[in-house]
Amino acid sequence: MKNNILLIILVLAAIAVGYYFVNQKPPKAMGIGSSTTATQAVIMTPTPAPSATVQSGQFKEISITAEKWSFVPGDIKVNQGDKIRLRVKSIDVTHGLALPEYNINLTLQPGKEEVVEFTADKKGTFEFNCTVPCGPGHSDMIGKLTVV
Numbered sequence: 001m002k003n004n005i006l007l008i009i010l011v012l013a014a015i016a017v018g019y020y021f022v023n024q025k026p027p028k029a030m031g032i033g034s035s036t037t038a039t040q041a042v043i044m045t046p047t048p049a050p051s052a053t054v055q056s057g058q059f060k061e062i063s064i065t066a067e068k069w070s071f072v073p074g075d076i077k078v079n080q081g082d083k084i085r086l087r088v089k090s091i092d093v094t095h096g097l098a099l100p101e102y103n104i105n106l107t108l109q110p111g112k113e114e115v116v117e118f119t120a121d122k123k124g125t126f127e128f129n130c131t132v133p134c135g136p137g138h139s140d141m142i143g144k145l146t147v148v
Contacts, residue, residue, distance in 0.1 A: 059085040059117065066095040066108050066130065069137025077146045082120045089113045096131030099145060107132065120147045 060082050065072045066089070078084060088097055090108035097106045102118045130141035 059083045061085045061087060064088045064097070064143075066090040066097065066141075067092050068135055069130075069141045071097070071128070071130075071141065071143040074143040075146070076144065077148065078120045080120055080123050080147050082147075083117065084120055085115060085117045087113055087115050093134050094132050095134050095141070097128055098131045099126060099128040101126045104128070105131065120145075123147050 060078060062076060062078075062084060064076075064086060086104075088106060088108055089112065090110050093110060095108045097108060097114075098104060101122060101124075102120075104116055104118065106114045106116065108114055125144055125146045128143045128145060130138060134141065
């Protein structure tokens with residue numbers, strides 16, 4: 001009887017510890033600069049680092065990583081008139097990325113890069129968010145695009 005109670009306590013403790021680690025939020029990343037787009041395409045080439053902004057021909061390329069429960073980078077700043085190419089990839093579970101002001105709505109499958117292009121023709125600060133319920137931190141998965 002005593003052994004059964006001890007076993008039950010150990011099982012409950014293991015479940016509680018597992019729940020704690022599964023539901024931990026990663027530290028919020030410091031935003032560096034990135035963007036979003038509305039045309040989807042799978043690209044099989046290596047992606048720049050998540051905070052990279054690369055000038056590629058006439059496009060400003062920005063790589064974004066979606067992960068529980070944040071976008072990295074989470075704050076993106078571009079100039080009005082910039083042609084933006086976003087390369088967005090989820091590294092853990094299915095996420096979404098919606099930026100309504102630029103008619104962008106992506107579904108991000110783990111490990112699969114989505115590419116969208118748009119012109120940042122509206123000045124302002126616009127939020128983008130995850131549109132696929134992805135766990136307890138889903139509502140905190142918000143980024144910001146600032147067009148100056």
